[in-house]
Amino acid sequence: MASVNDGNNKLQLYSYWMSSCAYRVRIGLNLKGIEYEYNSINLVKGDQHTPEFRKLNPIGYVPALVDGDVVLSDSFAILMYLEEKYPQHHPLLPSEVKKKAINYQAANIVSSSIQPHQNLGVLKYIQEKISLDAKLSWLGFHIGNGFAALEKLLKDHAGKYATGDEVYLADLFLAPQIYAAINWYNLDMTKYPLLLRLHEAYSQLPAFQNAMPENQPDCRST
Numbered sequence: 001m002a003s004v005n006d007g008n009n010k011l012q013l014y015s016y017w018m019s020s021c022a023y024r025v026r027i028g029l030n031l032k033g034i035e036y037e038y039n040s041i042n043l044v045k046g047d048q049h050t051p052e053f054r055k056l057n058p059i060g061y062v063p064a065l066v067d068g069d070v071v072l073s074d075s076f077a078i079l080m081y082l083e084e085k086y087p088q089h090h091p092l093l094p095s096e097v098k099k100k101a102i103n104y105q106a107a108n109i110v111s112s113s114i115q116p117h118q119n120l121g122v123l124k125y126i127q128e129k130i131s132l133d134a135k136l137s138w139l140g141f142h143i144g145n146g147f148a149a150l151e152k153l154l155k156d157h158a159g160k161y162a163t164g165d166e167v168y169l170a171d172l173f174l175a176p177q178i179y180a181a182i183n184w185y186n187l188d189m190t191k192y193p194l195l196l197r198l199h200e201a202y203s204q205l206p207a208f209q210n211a212m213p214e215n216q217p218d219c220r221s222t
């Protein structure tokens with residue numbers, strides 16, 4: 001794929017291989033053909049709490065993106081920035097208003113109503129109070145609740161991908177979340193046949209494959 005930017009002013013992505021939020025941005029950068037430098041923030045070791053990283057993102061989460069003097073965090077904001085800065089390369093949003101709104105809705109179900117339950121800080125806090133089984137069942141309930149809503153939302157819109165036959169924003173949020181449910185939380189996906197089908201479709205796309213946790217330079221660095 002031709003690169004949008006050249007070597008001199010490479011974007012800096014602060015990421016961690018297991019972060020589903022950074023995974024969204026990695027897919028977006030790949031789709032747009034933007035080269036970037038990968039900076040690993042080891043969440044398990046606590047790199048997100050260092051003063052250096054907190055200067056970049058005061059809330060202490062990945063991803064963060066540095067593009068010259070622009071410093072951004074939050075996957076949604078980063079993806080919208082990339083979309084506006086590089087509109088000519090693989091649009092992340094459809095032009096049709098309703099389809100665009102469905103993309104926002106699906107992306108936000110993942111980022112606001114599912115992912116926060118599985119955040120490292122949240123899970124650490126909970127596991128001090130309840131058993132591992134109780135924690136996993138609490139997490140499974142919240143992921144399942146979101147997945148059931150997504151199945152309903154997308155059933156009238158999906159084609160090959162979440163909102164038709166083109167990859168859009170919703171897919172960038174869905175792929176990492178479904179990956180995490182299957183690979184890390186062992187969720188029974190038989191109840192979500194549409195999401196399972198999308199997972200298969202994503203696994204065929206190079207931009208998605210390249211963004212997968214196991215293909216990151218810091219994979220299993222703990």
Ligand SMILES: N[C@@H](CCC(=O)N[C@@H](CS)C(=O)NCC(=O)O)C(=O)O
Pocket residue numbers: 018019020021022043048060061062063073074075076111119120121122
């Ligand atoms: N809304 C933010 C959420 C970012 C977020 O929760 N990042 C997680 C990884 S996916 C994190 O850095 N967690 C660190 C921690 O819990 O200490 C986004 O979409 O970027």
